[in-house]
Amino acid sequence: MIVNTKWLEQYTEIPYSPEELEEKLTYLGLESTIKKNPAEKINGVIISEITEIFPHPNADRLCICRVDTGINTMDVVCGAPNVKVGQKVPLVKIGTTLPNGMTLKPVKIRGVQSEGMLCAEDELGLSDDHGGIMVLDNEAPVGMELKDYLAGSGTSIDIDLTPNRPDCTSHIGVARDITLLTGKELKIPEIEFTESDESVRDYIDVEIINEIGCPRYAARVVRGVRVGPSPKWLVDFLGSVGVRSINNVVDAANFVLLETGHPLHTFDYRMINGNKIIVRSAKDGEEVETIDGVRRELIKDVLLICDAERPVAVAGIMGLANSEINEDTTDILIESAYFDPATIRKGSKYLGLQTDASYRFERGADPEGVIYALNRLSDLIVQLAGGAVCKGIVDCYPRIVKPREIIVRFKRVNSLLGVDIQQDWIVEKFEKLGCKILDRDSGSVRVEAPSWRPDLEREIDMIEEVVRIYGMHNVPNAKVMRIQPNYETTHDYELVEKLRELIANFGLYEMCSNSLVNQVFTEFGPQTLSPVKVKNPLSQDMSHLRTTLIPGLLQTAKRNLNHQNPDLPLFEIGFVQHYNPQKETHAEEFQKFAILLAGFFEEKYWGYERRKADVFILKGILERIANRFGISKIDFKLEKHKQFDQIISTEVDGRQLAYLGRISQKYLQNDWDIEIPVFVLEGDVSTLIHLSSQSRQYVELPVFPSIQRDISILVDTNIKVADVERLIVGKGGKYLQELRFYDLYKGKNIDKGQKSVTFNLVFRAEERTLKDAEVEDTMAAVHKTLLKELGAKLR
Amino acid sequence: MNLLERTNEVRSQLKEDLSKVQNTFQSIEDFRLKYIGKKGLIPSLFRDFSALCATEKREIGKILNILKKDAEKAVQNIQDRFADSQSGEDEFDYTLPGVPFNRGHLHPVTQTMNRICDIFKEMGFGIEFGPEVETDFYNFQALNFPDNHPARDMQDTFFIEDDILLRTHTSPVQIRTMLKQKPPIRILAPGRVFRNEAINSRSYCVFHQVEGLYVDENVTFGELKVTIEVFAKKFFGKDVKLRFRPSYFPFTEPSAEVDISCIICGGKGCRLCKHTGWLEIMGCGMVHPNVLNTCGIDSEKYSGYAFGMGPDRITLLKYGINDIRLLFEGDIRFLRQF
Numbered sequence A: 001m002i003v004n005t006k007w008l009e010q011y012t013e014i015p016y017s018p019e020e021l022e023e024k025l026t027y028l029g030l031e032s033t034i035k036k037n038p039a040e041k042i043n044g045v046i047i048s049e050i051t052e053i054f055p056h057p058n059a060d061r062l063c064i065c066r067v068d069t070g071i072n073t074m075d076v077v078c079g080a081p082n083v084k085v086g087q088k089v090p091l092v093k094i095g096t097t098l099p100n101g102m103t104l105k106p107v108k109i110r111g112v113q114s115e116g117m118l119c120a121e122d123e124l125g126l127s128d129d130h131g132g133i134m135v136l137d138n139e140a141p142v143g144m145e146l147k148d149y150l151a152g153s154g155t156s157i158d159i160d161l162t163p164n165r166p167d168c169t170s171h172i173g174v175a176r177d178i179t180l181l182t183g184k185e186l187k188i189p190e191i192e193f194t195e196s197d198e199s200v201r202d203y204i205d206v207e208i209i210n211e212i213g214c215p216r217y218a219a220r221v222v223r224g225v226r227v228g229p230s231p232k233w234l235v236d237f238l239g240s241v242g243v244r245s246i247n248n249v250v251d252a253a254n255f256v257l258l259e260t261g262h263p264l265h266t267f268d269y270r271m272i273n274g275n276k277i278i279v280r281s282a283k284d285g286e287e288v289e290t291i292d293g294v295r296r297e298l299i300k301d302v303l304l305i306c307d308a309e310r311p312v313a314v315a316g317i318m319g320l321a322n323s324e325i326n327e328d329t330t331d332i333l334i335e336s337a338y339f340d341p342a343t344i345r346k347g348s349k350y351l352g353l354q355t356d357a358s359y360r361f362e363r364g365a366d367p368e369g370v371i372y373a374l375n376r377l378s379d380l381i382v383q384l385a386g387g388a389v390c391k392g393i394v395d396c397y398p399r400i401v402k403p404r405e406i407i408v409r410f411k412r413v414n415s416l417l418g419v420d421i422q423q424d425w426i427v428e429k430f431e432k433l434g435c436k437i438l439d440r441d442s443g444s445v446r447v448e449a450p451s452w453r454p455d456l457e458r459e460i461d462m463i464e465e466v467v468r469i470y471g472m473h474n475v476p477n478a479k480v481m482r483i484q485p486n487y488e489t490t491h492d493y494e495l496v497e498k499l500r501e502l503i504a505n506f507g508l509y510e511m512c513s514n515s516l517v518n519q520v521f522t523e524f525g526p527q528t529l530s531p532v533k534v535k536n537p538l539s540q541d542m543s544h545l546r547t548t549l550i551p552g553l554l555q556t557a558k559r560n561l562n563h564q565n566p567d568l569p570l571f572e573i574g575f576v577q578h579y580n581p582q583k584e585t586h587a588e589e590f591q592k593f594a595i596l597l598a599g600f601f602e603e604k605y606w607g608y609e610r611r612k613a614d615v616f617i618l619k620g621i622l623e624r625i626a627n628r629f630g631i632s633k634i635d636f637k638l639e640k641h642k643q644f645d646q647i648i649s650t651e652v653d654g655r656q657l658a659y660l661g662r663i664s665q666k667y668l669q670n671d672w673d674i675e676i677p678v679f680v681l682e683g684d685v686s687t688l689i690h691l692s693s694q695s696r697q698y699v700e701l702p703v704f705p706s707i708q709r710d711i712s713i714l715v716d717t718n719i720k721v722a723d724v725e726r727l728i729v730g731k732g733g734k735y736l737q738e739l740r741f742y743d744l745y746k747g748k749n750i751d752k753g754q755k756s757v758t759f760n761l762v763f764r765a766e767e768r769t770l771k772d773a774e775v776e777d778t779m780a781a782v783h784k785t786l787l788k789e790l791g792a793k794l795r
Numbered sequence B: 001m002n003l004l005e006r007t008n009e010v011r012s013q014l015k016e017d018l019s020k021v022q023n024t025f026q027s028i029e030d031f032r033l034k035y036i037g038k039k040g041l042i043p044s045l046f047r048d049f050s051a052l053c054a055t056e057k058r059e060i061g062k063i064l065n066i067l068k069k070d071a072e073k074a075v076q077n078i079q080d081r082f083a084d085s086q087s088g089e090d091e092f093d094y095t096l097p098g099v100p101f102n103r104g105h106l107h108p109v110t111q112t113m114n115r116i117c118d119i120f121k122e123m124g125f126g127i128e129f130g131p132e133v134e135t136d137f138y139n140f141q142a143l144n145f146p147d148n149h150p151a152r153d154m155q156d157t158f159f160i161e162d163d164i165l166l167r168t169h170t171s172p173v174q175i176r177t178m179l180k181q182k183p184p185i186r187i188l189a190p191g192r193v194f195r196n197e198a199i200n201s202r203s204y205c206v207f208h209q210v211e212g213l214y215v216d217e218n219v220t221f222g223e224l225k226v227t228i229e230v231f232a233k234k235f236f237g238k239d240v241k242l243r244f245r246p247s248y249f250p251f252t253e254p255s256a257e258v259d260i261s262c263i264i265c266g267g268k269g270c271r272l273c274k275h276t277g278w279l280e281i282m283g284c285g286m287v288h289p290n291v292l293n294t295c296g297i298d299s300e301k302y303s304g305y306a307f308g309m310g311p312d313r314i315t316l317l318k319y320g321i322n323d324i325r326l327l328f329e330g331d332i333r334f335l336r337q338f
């Protein structure tokens, strides 16, 4: 909603500068921004008067205008069709730079020297009008800078209205809010026309079939008008709020809309068949052509205004082409109605059409403002276009919109806000708002809310009015902040945050990807469950909720690879959804943690060789996470999956915790156009939390020394380290405290098909110092078993 | 002298010689050869040891072994010390880079969310979560959004079914909490939310929200104000100025928007604050009585406040990031900066 200060001043005195007003309206809940006046940027353009016009000697289309600048006269070559002697026009002097960046230089046009330039509004950056040179009001003072002259037409302020304030979709409404601060009077324009002898009832009859959609419909008929251009004051007012002038009748209706906030519609009375207006629901499939020239198919949710034979307007939204006001219209039917907000909203949503009218009706117009707006428009039309208003109003009001009575307890106001506001102050402001004070006692006041404020329904709404007028900045901060005992733990939240920190500390970067993905992304991974589909997606690439985090990571990897950044340690923690009709929301949500590695895992360094991404980094991370979460044993199992070259699943106590692996190179090439190996892990956060144990017990430090032995053997390459370990543990005896695999070697000096594996064994007894000989015996037994079971050779 | 006495003798000699070894290659080598070289004192003790009978072996073996280890260790130490001293100041390049430990970071929005949660946790707020897929009831109806009301246009919605949708705010967590707990309730609800808006540098269809709720007896607007002020000063710095201006949200009344003085220009006006001097950081208000009543909480007995803010937007402001899409693209060059 744009308002203009000069226009607002028609209704109340404004003792504020535009900047003050901007701030005060904002503090009232009408978030305001001054619209910069484009004229401010214009320098060196002055108002001049055309005193003579000569034909150009060398060009039929051009003429030479002699203009008076108040100091001297100049000759200017001009090609505009609309120049006339006596016009006040802006003159651009030589050397002036226009807002479009053009600097005027002395120039000869077809052999005639031009001492300046007359220009159109678009050249001055004032509008996009290029229909001819800009012509100013006759009273414009010659010699004045144009920007100073234009500054007199008020400042425009853009108000970002919240949906609860339909009353402020108008200058009167905003002016009323200003009076709350100034205490000044609100002046509503008086109606001055006199009716003719002809009765409106001879011209029109109104029947409302859908009374829910249209509780009130009033009409007047004005006869004998002359449609023509609007006077300058009207064009300027409309222009100041961004509305273009069309003709005097349409402009008058727009003016009343912006003045009162009440949308009105004008019909060419000739086009109304059978002297009849019928308000009814559209039929499914019924077609109409609106005044924007679009044919629209309707459904029964749309409300129609019809004459005896056919629709003439889509109620509260837009008129139809068949009954529009034309240049030769002489008799006008004016509609002023109150339409049901939900009905208009449904219709407007269905048609995908929001207009100035529907914007106001769906927020709630003023049912009691119908008649004033009707009279105000009739008055203006008579003033601007002549004609006579038929006697009487057809006012069909089958469903009275009941006034709302509200009891406000003064104590409640102060206790909820934490203030101490005087009762009289409160009552005075309620009156200023337009409330009727019904009665009042020491503890409360009973008011009738004004009909233009549909948002005022109950006590809390009035309390909001109090605080916005009182000023939220005037409400003191409470002196005490209470904290109640709270026995709820935030345990799970803290564990998730701990997990996040932990993964980041391995050197991984957290990322955050879109939950909305292409359907193909939901088909990734070992666990394919049916995805949740969005009914109204932004695009096919965002049509489903993700079922796994991995494709999001892959997409990110791809993007980074395109930027030549192949070293990627990334992770994400987030929710995924699966379709499940058993659930209240038809979706089951799981929090997942996922990691992607590619390229080198470490930075280049002079002191060591850096490690490349591989499955064992992921395995190590998972093992370390499990350790930090108090999970002692994870079972790893080799799996097979077509999207993976290597995939390992992990279980804890029979529950699936995570899977990890190397993504199939073929799949990466075909589906992602990625050439380098990519390793991923995905696990379930709530399973991790469920399995976690916070009870760590201290183990007493050993008293007696330990004995360490290394064992290095050659075995066939297909033998698993875990199998060797199992055999060692089996023979290691009760003093074997630790067994650590630490070296794997293949290649030089080792036969093909063989590998060397090395373990470190730590022996210790709790109650005494072990003897070397005991350990030697055990080691001999271990060697023997490995030899027998695996055909191992000692190295 | 029997072997045991000789062993002890060698030990004390070793101790004495060790204190005399000079930090030269020759001196160290002499020491090594004297004790553990093939013809040294300790190997000669071992040679004699092998001639002993079993009982004597048991007695002396351990002592001899310890001596051998100590001698080896001593030689190692003086050799290391010598090696260290050889890399003199000329060769020691202290400008070599330190070990580049793998470092990872939390996403900047996570960092913002965590900071917000930490501050409110200090003020006694618990943390609650709710589903990202929600019903119309929790997301709109219970929050006093009437059907067919323009207030719903404030939040363009992705629908799954007619009455199932992707939550447009974390406010449904308020409802879920109030339905299961009795006042006093003091919670924070962080999470991911969705809006069906075209993606551009200022808006993304997925973002985050942190919402707070406090319901108790006699909760006032003044208490809301001070809570927000404490938060803002802790988060943005104690010189920051606040302004509350009336606004509209269906689930709070009175409702307010909170602006802070611009963190770049301090209020003088700059590009970030569009020359207003203020930055909008959150919406808040007193919980609407309809919302309390819907949740079975007597709005005459209890009142409350709620507030909600967007960590993504705050992150953009804090780091001067000019395009929200960067937060969701995972560009490693971007992520490494935080």
Ligand SMILES: [Zn+2]
Pocket: B262, B263, B264, B265, B266, B267, B268, B269, B270, B271, B272, B273, B274, B275, B277, B278
């Ligand atoms: Zn600024």
